[in-house]
Amino acid sequence: MRAAMPRLPLPPVLRAVVTRLLAGIPVFLVVTFAATALSGLMPGSAAQLILGDTATPEQIAALNGRYGYDLPVWERYAHWLNRLLHGDLGETLFSGQSVAGLLFDRAAVTFEIATLAMGVSLLIALPLALHSASHPKGVLDAVLQGVSSLMLSLPTFVTVVILGFVFAVVLRWLPATGWVGLTEDPLNNLRSVALPVMCLSVHQCAYFYRVARAEFTATLAEDYVTVARAKGMPLRHILLRHVLRPSLPPVLTVMGLSMTYLLGGSFIVESYFAVPGIGWTVLSAVSSHDLPVVQAILTLTVAIFVVIFILVDLGYAAVDPRVTMR
Numbered sequence: 001m002r003a004a005m006p007r008l009p010l011p012p013v014l015r016a017v018v019t020r021l022l023a024g025i026p027v028f029l030v031v032t033f034a035a036t037a038l039s040g041l042m043p044g045s046a047a048q049l050i051l052g053d054t055a056t057p058e059q060i061a062a063l064n065g066r067y068g069y070d071l072p073v074w075e076r077y078a079h080w081l082n083r084l085l086h087g088d089l090g091e092t093l094f095s096g097q098s099v100a101g102l103l104f105d106r107a108a109v110t111f112e113i114a115t116l117a118m119g120v121s122l123l124i125a126l127p128l129a130l131h132s133a134s135h136p137k138g139v140l141d142a143v144l145q146g147v148s149s150l151m152l153s154l155p156t157f158v159t160v161v162i163l164g165f166v167f168a169v170v171l172r173w174l175p176a177t178g179w180v181g182l183t184e185d186p187l188n189n190l191r192s193v194a195l196p197v198m199c200l201s202v203h204q205c206a207y208f209y210r211v212a213r214a215e216f217t218a219t220l221a222e223d224y225v226t227v228a229r230a231k232g233m234p235l236r237h238i239l240l241r242h243v244l245r246p247s248l249p250p251v252l253t254v255m256g257l258s259m260t261y262l263l264g265g266s267f268i269v270e271s272y273f274a275v276p277g278i279g280w281t282v283l284s285a286v287s288s289h290d291l292p293v294v295q296a297i298l299t300l301t302v303a304i305f306v307v308i309f310i311l312v313d314l315g316y317a318a319v320d321p322r323v324t325m326r
Helices: 012-039 046-051 057-067 073-085 099-134 139-153 156-170 186-220 223-230 235-243 245-272 278-287 291-319
Strands: none
Touching (some): 012 073, 073 291, 099 139, 099 186, 099 245, 099 278, 139 186, 156 186, 156 245, 186 235, 223 235, 245 278, 245 291
């Protein structure tokens, strides 16, 4: 018989977290190595962009040697990984700014937009889904089903054009471009973040509504809910105490998966509204061959997804006592 794999001598929750972190290491290595390898296949070079069109081949070769771009891909990746393990993400090729500092500033912008979009979507979708599930085939339910279908069919690049035209050009309620930091001016920060959040929330709100309504409807058909209704409990009490919590695990899964949409959507939203977040930064870094910035953003992205799915698992265990962390 095969011997059982020894388990880490840690509490169950901490052991589960450590196991998932270790499982994310191969993904991190593959993604960051791919970024290093693919950078050599892009047309042009960072040295050419830095030195300009008048640079001689000798000057380009010297600059490539300075940054190690003339080394084989394995050596370049090994040097980058070694610096990363020592907490050094390097410097941007053009401005000489610390990549870690740049990443911290730009990530704060994207996280603010993504967090607000997630919060707004849930605050709108969950109450509407509860109402629709408890009043099926009503007028509001039919309207919400049609509106959610329309919202799901709109891609992000169409949403930004429509909302930008309506709120920035026609009504002139919100700025079309630019960004004001939260610490600089909280009120103007809300105005500058409003359009990006609205654009990302359109699809997410409809997505959460559809998933939550289906789960709430299934839970309302359970026997214990029927018994609660037979006892004459108020509908609000039944929905909040007996329907909402048992239906949350699938919603938590959707929340984790929706972060992929929010991060992907940030590329379009930030570019269109000139918001200096991660999406706008990585597009600029790719076009300028700024490999240290690209690798740092990919590193952060992988770390974000690992943390998100760990939090989803922890949330499962918190809302459903039958789920145990392993």
